[in-house]
Amino acid sequence: MGLRDLGQQAIHASTVVPRLWTAATRAGVGPSGAVTALLVSQAALRTAAVHGAGVPGRTNALRHFLWQAVLTARIGREAAAAIAVAQEAGSPAVKDSRIDVHNNAVGQDYGAAHAAELAQGSAAAAVERLVPVAIEKWDADELIWIRPH
Template structure:
């Protein structure tokens, strides 16, 4: 990976919060709901980091799954999918992005099927509920990763 690739990845990572905010508002969410998107995103990141580490790819797969499940339960699959597409736009690694899209879709399916259980939970409680599901889906091969 050359300097240009590293720089592009850093720029993509560094613009994540503004990109999520814009995607949420473009999907029709108001400021308080867009802020909730950011809280859910942070909670998914923290939960995946705490429970997914130690196995290559697991943290990222869990994060995408739990994030999209929670967003879908709260705001619907169309909004969650729109936000996910905006997050993946401009990614420097298309292979990684395709894997993220797979795990995002698994999360949306789970969030739609379990919206009644997840929709009213706090971000932290939603992630606590989703961690065992994500781990089970990882173990079964339903969540995937890119070998570098």
């Protein structure tokens, strides 16, 4: 990976919060929905880092699944999908983005089917409750990575 690629990744990573906020408000969820999007994103990032550690690709796959499942349950599939698209926009890692789109869709499907239970409690608690499901989906190859696992 060249210096230019690293620079592009750093810029993309450093703009996550403004991109999520803008995408959420453009999706029509208002300031409270935008805050929800940020809280769910933070919880998914932290939880996936803990439960995905040590297995290549698993942290990223879990993060996208957890994030989109809880977000879909709390603000609706259309808004969650719009936020996911905005998150991937401009990503310098095209192959990784395609994988993220897949894992986001798996999360959206799960979130839509289990909205009532995922809407309960804090964002962090909802994300944490989903960990066994996410691990099961990873083990069953429903969540993917660049290489087979």
